[in-house]
Amino acid sequence: MNAAEIIRHHEGLRLRPYLCTSKKLTIGYGRNLEDRGLTRQEADYLLENDLHDIRRQLVERIDCWDQLSEVRQAVLIDMAYNLGLAGLLKFKNTLAAVSAGRYKTAACEMLDSRWAKQVGARANRLAAMMATNRWPKDFK
Known part of the structure; x- marks a missing residue:
């Protein structure tokens, strides 16, 4: 078990953008695209x-x-x-x-x-x- 596995379990995987509970555009395992974006x-x-x-x-x-x-x-x-x-x-x-x-x-x-x-x-x-x-x- 490691942190990534725990996060995958808690966040779940969404392969299409969605609005999280904080109304932020999110994708993947809870990646906040509005605040973090991409490198x-x-x-x-x-x-x-x-x-x-x-x-x-x-x-x-x-x-x-x-x-x-x-x-x-x-x-x-x-x-x-x-x-x-x-x-x-x-x-x-x-x-x-x-x-x-x-x-x-x-x-x-x-x-x-x-x-x-x-x-x-x-x-x-x-x-x-x-x-x-x-x-x-x-x-x-």
Whole structure:
């Protein structure tokens, strides 16, 4: 027996955010997100787990995945992260253009969307990456 086991027993595990008895947003084994939040290391760990899941899903759902460059894969990963896989899959014209190797057309289709208007510079950057197969220069 140790302290972690006692806390697990008392707190219980909740994998979705909830309001605790003190009305604080909480997750896991009673982790108070409002007062404590996450460390950078924890946020990076969560991101890496999410990216692993997204890559796995994209490998299964995008027929030409293995033929895409790392840059173009990163574009689709970013879009799936932002929109969810279901949201990305609604970009039928974009994905058809990607599959056909028409990357400038894919970039235009990306920009011709409500999503592009909502995310602004992000869409412009991703479309440029899709069209040119180059990493953005404004990143370190």
